[in-house]
Amino acid sequence: MKIKNLTTALLTIVLIIVSMPVFADTAEVPGEIVDFGDWAEIVFFDPSGEKALTEVNGSDLTFADYTEGNEKQIFRVIRIPEDGSYKIKNLYSGRCIDLNNNYTADGSRIGTHPDNGSPAQKWVILKNGNTYLIKKSNSDLVMGIKEDGTTGIYKYNEENCAFTKPNIVNTGGITGDVDQNGTVDSRDSAWILKYMLNNKVLNESQRIIADFDANGSVNVRDAIKLESYIAKNAE
Numbered sequence: 672m673k674i675k676n677l678t679t680a681l682l683t684i685v686l687i688i689v690s691m692p693v694f695a696d697t698a699e700v701p702g703e704i705v706d707f708g709d710w711a712e713i714v715f716f717d718p719s720g721e722k723a724l725t726e727v728n729g730s731d732l733t734f735a736d737y738t739e740g741n742e743k744q745i746f747r748v749i750r751i752p753e754d755g756s757y758k759i760k761n762l763y764s765g766r767c768i769d770l771n772n773n774y775t776a777d778g779s780r781i782g783t784h785p786d787n788g789s790p791a792q793k794w795v796i797l798k799n800g801n802t803y804l805i806k807k808s809n810s811d812l813v814m815g816i817k818e819d820g821t822t823g824i825y826k827y828n829e830e831n832c833a834f835t836k837p838n839i840v841n842t843g844g845i846t847g848d849v850d851q852n853g854t855v856d857s858r859d860s861a862w863i864l865k866y867m868l869n870n871k872v873l874n875e876s877q878r879i880i881a882d883f884d885a886n887g888s889v890n891v892r893d894a895i896k897l898e899s900y901i902a903k904n905a906e
């Protein structure tokens with residue numbers, strides 16, 4: 672009797688374990704979703720920081736040596752208001768990063784395609800430490816470039832998916848307009864101070880604008896420099 676109960680109990684435990692989902696197959700993509708506001712212009716570097724994501728042959732994407740100001744290497748991320756995802760548009764061609772035929776299988780190829788608002792062009796950008804990941808908005812796969820130059824979406828993997836030392840060259844705001852209301856005044860420097868006191872949350876674009884001296888951190892020097900910039904422009 673006791674032995675039978677024990678067997679039943681063990682069997683139950685085994686069944687529970689067997690029926691549990693296999694987490695290894697659904698590894699989560701690490702990182703926090705980045706809020707760029709309405710838009711920002713970004714150069715996506717490879718981990719070495721020397722090559723940048725580049726549109727080539729009119730529709731392919733690869734890493735190529737970085738040249739400052741090369742519009743083929745600058746991508747404008749533009750928020751899609753309906754769901755908060757982003758389209759990622761090449762500045763030179765105006766074509767968007769696009770998943771071929773919207774195939775969401777591991778290894779599906781990625782190129783650029785005219786802006787057509789399709790789900791194949793919707794992406795979410797995640798920040799994981801010092802790198803960005805470009806994730807398909809409707810799957811757990813992220814964009815990567817393999818050593819042979821193949822660009823596709825893959826299960827997250829530090830070696831080939833992991834992009835990219837981020838470099839934001841421009842944002843939807845004008846210089847110093849931290850609150851992005853179209854004018855630069857003391858309210859903007861006040862926002863910097865409030866942000867420093869944890870009294871104000873800035874989105875990624877606003878944080879970049881707030882880093883007025885572009886040294887990578889937002890602190891009181893930015894507020895001071897912005898104040899003198901405002902004073903100078905008022906003269």
Ligand SMILES: [Ca+2]
Pocket residue numbers: 847848849850851852853854855856858859
């Ligand atoms: Ca303002």
Ligand SMILES: [Ca+2]
Pocket residue numbers: 881882883884885886887888889890892893
């Ligand atoms: Ca700064």
